[in-house]
Amino acid sequence: MKTAFVTYMGNNRYLYGVLALYQSLKEHKNERQLVVLVGPAVTSQVIGYLKEKPVILKMVDEIGNPNREVENDTRGVKFMYSKIRVFELFEYDKIVYLDADMVVCENVEDLFDKPHMSAVIAGKLLRWDWRDFNSGLMVIEPEPSTFANMLATITVLPSCDGTDQGFLNSFYPHWKREESLHLEHRFNLPASWLEHYCKSYDFEFEYREEGLHAKNVSVIHYIGPNKPWDHDAAELGKLKTMDRYQQSVALWWDYFHRSV
Numbered sequence: 001m002k003t004a005f006v007t008y009m010g011n012n013r014y015l016y017g018v019l020a021l022y023q024s025l026k027e028h029k030n031e032r033q034l035v036v037l038v039g040p041a042v043t044s045q046v047i048g049y050l051k052e053k054p055v056i057l058k059m060v061d062e063i064g065n066p067n068r069e070v071e072n073d074t075r076g077v078k079f080m081y082s083k084i085r086v087f088e089l090f091e092y093d094k095i096v097y098l099d100a101d102m103v104v105c106e107n108v109e110d111l112f113d114k115p116h117m118s119a120v121i122a123g124k125l126l127r128w129d130w131r132d133f134n135s136g137l138m139v140i141e142p143e144p145s146t147f148a149n150m151l152a153t154i155t156v157l158p159s160c161d162g163t164d165q166g167f168l169n170s171f172y173p174h175w176k177r178e179e180s181l182h183l184e185h186r187f188n189l190p191a192s193w194l195e196h197y198c199k200s201y202d203f204e205f206e207y208r209e210e211g212l213h214a215k216n217v218s219v220i221h222y223i224g225p226n227k228p229w230d231h232d233a234a235e236l237g238k239l240k241t242m243d244r245y246q247q248s249v250a251l252w253w254d255y256f257h258r259s260v
């Protein structure tokens with residue numbers, strides 16, 4: 001079976017994220033290769049940086065976002081629909097897609113045992129009414145007919161949030177009821193909610209001078225407009241005074257620094 005981790009970079013801004021993600025996968029002995037889908041807005045200089053890493057670069061054409069959210073776009077929603085090209089990687093039997101704003105805290109290769117469209121309702125432990133999957137981490141078995149159907153419905157199906165995630169949830173309307181596809185929360189944990197998750201549920205996360213201690217935290221997702229690379233590492237202060245979100249940002253920076 002041909003398998004790989006996959007991430008996507010629509011523009012130069014996410015280079016930092018790809019490097020930290022790559023480093024985190026490597027440090028936790030995730031042996032499969034990382035494929036990086038690279039959109040047309042990425043410059044040749046940035047592609048040059050990526051070529052220094054043993055990752056597989058795959059140039060992809062843009063899939064335009066048809067929603068009105070692209071007007072006054074502050075978070076790059078313009079670039080997000082092209083992520084759907086992960087469903088076009090027919091040369092692979094199974095892939096694990098991770099957003100470029102994620103890092104792993106341990107080996108996650110058991111995800112390759114999960115079925116097509118396994119994903120997490122990220123954040124559900126705080127928002128009980130959420131039922132959609134988060135498209136930041138998905139287990140995918142690429143199929144030509146599925147991808148053709150996606151392309152054919154891209155301008156037809158609604159996207160509740162104006163991103164690929166809303167579209168994909170419209171495309172898979174029965175996902176909500178297919179509980180065998182609902183992955184454990186540990187595979188897609190919003191960084192800003194680590195504090196709450198650890199205080200209220202069976203999660204543990206500490207990143208201190210002694211290193212990383214995590215329980216039920218396998219993949220951290222820095223969801224939202226502010227990414228770890230927007231925080232100045234020097235301004236974070238001392239590890240022992242940080243809350244869990246800040247600790248997760250410090251962890252991200254340490255992965256990043258070790259990658260460059």
Ligand code: UDP
Pocket residue numbers: 007008009010011013014075076077079080083099100101136222223224225
């Ligand atoms: N992305 C990108 N450039 C952008 C915005 C998004 O390359 O300007 C890609 C990147 O892989 C990112 C994914 O699309 O991880 C989804 O966007 P993001 O993670 O920012 O959304 P969030 O998880 O915050 O909802």
Ligand code: MN
Pocket residue numbers: 099100101102136221222223224
């Ligand atoms: Mn993301």
